[in-house]
Amino acid sequence: MAGLEGVEQPRQRGSVTAARWIPSVEDEQALKALELFGNPTEAEVRLPSRPESASAARRITHSVVLRQWALSPQTAEYAVLLVSELVGNAVRHTGARVFGLRMLRRRGWIRIEVRDPSRGLPCLMPVHEMDTSGRGLFLVDRLSDRWGVDLLPRGKTTWFEMRVADRQTP
Numbered sequence: 437m438a439g440l441e442g443v444e445q446p447r448q449r450g451s452v453t454a455a456r457w458i459p460s461v462e463d464e465q466a467l468k469a470l471e472l473f474g475n476p477t478e479a480e481v482r483l484p485s486r487p488e489s490a491s492a493a494r495r496i497t498h499s500v501v502l503r504q505w506a507l508s509p510q511t512a513e514y515a516v517l518l519v520s521e522l523v524g525n526a527v528r529h530t531g532a533r534v535f536g537l538r539m540l541r542r543r544g545w546i547r548i549e550v551r552d553p554s555r556g557l558p559c560l561m562p563v564h565e566m567d568t569s570g571r572g573l574f575l576v577d578r579l580s581d582r583w584g585v586d587l588l589p590r591g592k593t594t595w596f597e598m599r600v601a602d603r604q605t606p
Contacts, residue, residue: 466499521572
C-alpha cells in the first residue's frame with residue numbers, strides 16, 4: 437500500500453503460520469553419531485581411540501544434554517568442553533584401541549564418564565598463564581562440581597558431575 441511503508445499491517449484473524457523445525461547440520465551430525473555409536477544414556481558407547489572420535493563424543497554429548505535432557509545451553513557447552521578434555525586424555529595418554537562414553541542423569545545432577553583400559557591415573561597439574569597444554573583436568577576441576585577416577589580391574593573410569601536445575605512442573 438502506497439504511503440504505508442514501515443507501518444505494521446493488521447493481520448487477518450484465523451490465519452496461522454506454522455513454524456517447522458529444520459535440523460541444523462550439527463543436529464544431523466549428532467543424530468548420525470548417535471545412530472552409529474549408540475546412546476550413552478542407555479549403555480556405554482564405545483568409540484575408536486583416535487583424535488577424530490573427540491568430535492563424535494562432543495556431538496553426542498551436546499545432543500543428549502541439550503535435546504534429550506533439555507538442559508541449558510551453558511550446561512551443554514561446559515559438558516561438551518569437559519568431555520573433549522577427558523576424551524583427549526584417553527586418546528593421547530592410554531594407548532587404547534577404544535574408549536567408552538557413558539552419560540547418567542539423576543535428580544539435580546548429570547554424570548559423564550570416560551572409560552579406558554589404562555590404570556594410569558590422570559594428574560591435576562598447576563596451570564600457569566603461558567602454558568599451552570596440560571589444562572584439561574584444570575578445566576574439569578573448575579567447571580564441574582566434582583570429578584574423580586574409579587580404578588577398574590582392567591582400566592579406569594574418569595568422570596565428572598555437574599549440578600543441574602530440574603524443570604519445575606506447574
